[in-house]
Amino acid sequence: MSGVTADRDVCVGAGMCVLTAPELFDQDDEGLVVLIDGKPDPDPALTQRAVLLCPSGALRVTGS
């Protein structure tokens, strides 16, 4: 099963992931990406799209 990791040191808070896959991503009080717990990849296509659209490269697909 595939998943996604988010590197908050790289994130610039553009919010593309939240726009694309709001079930999986959120932004904290600092505007930086957080993965929403308990939702491991509800829609792999949207997750893949969020990774593609992330401007800073903070998101990575993991697993197989």
Next chain:
Amino acid sequence: MGDVVTDRLPLFPFLSPGDDPFTPVGGADLRRLDGPVTRVRLPTGGWTWLVTRHGDVKQMLRSDAFSADMARPGFPLLRQAPPQTPEGRRGGFIRMDGEEHLRLRRMLTAEFMIKNIRRIEPLIGDVVDGALTALQAGQRPADLVAGFALPVPSLVICHLLGVPYADHGFFQQRSAILLDRTAGPLAVRDAVTGLRSYLGRLIEDKRVSGTPGDDLLGRLITERVRTGELEVGELIGMALLLLIAGHETTANMIGLSVLLLLQHPQVWDRLRAEPAQADAVVEELLRYLTIVRQGLPRQAIRDVEVGGRRIRAGEPVTALLSLANRDAEVFDAAQEFDPYREAHQHLAFGFGVHQCIGQPLARAELRIALTGLAARLPGLRLAADPADLPKRDNSIVYGLAELPVTW
């Protein structure tokens, strides 16, 4: 770098054909580009690598091999740099790299994130309604740029920042100079100085008032300046960026979008009948219109390959967003306006760490402004020959200077 003969290179920036604001680069200029990464001549002398493919632009803008710092010798400039002190550039984080940039940008990210923009959507709706009421009460034909496209985002960014809208004449005039690539260096310097002094006084008044206020500048004073994390000179530069970017960009998008939609009446009708579909229309408008048509300038700080070209440390590079957004490898029938397409990969907001911080605000403003206009003025039509509309050819942000309409 000194051995490149620039005389024979195509002159950049390219202009849209005078009668076609929807073609970012005319056929004659396109034919002169001899590859996806090619040299073009700059109006300030010298040259820059022009990167035009979608994938190459993404790679370039996300790479840390490029600097955005305009003060570096050899940076690709479209106009002569104004005589500036370091103080005049403080807080201007779009021209910073690495940690210096991240430190300032991150103080603003939460302000513009989707859930916070959602909270101000009712305010945007009120602003749009108010502008439309004033427009309807006025004379016909009316200039939609002066009466709607410009005041709506100006009022919203003023409210968000805590800047008095009553001063809009002052800051709009100076913003236009800062965005005009034909403005002389002294005019640019005076505009910067004037705006920084104005914002400095505003920030100082908020700071000494004891109650800085529940707006972006007030919050940054309370949470960042008073805690010693941010200096006032930096806050002034950040406010300057947000004020200019916050109204000029959306204003030009609204004007061009309306002109385009009036030529696609079925899409105009759809905005009224199915406002829930507006998000997809807005994304395609962003792709198709790409108002930052003069590209994003950078300078390589180490050797790097882009699109099969070896770019050496110190060489200037420009990402041409408008052509990347017409890349047929990514967008089918890329030259067509198609509001049903998946336009989400567009680069209208740039890419990389400098990607537009205000994009959730821009999307909300465009959606609410265009659906509001379509609902209130369904019979909107042009009151001028489209070929005669004055364009902002020399502005870093392309758009229409006027849009006469009636209804």
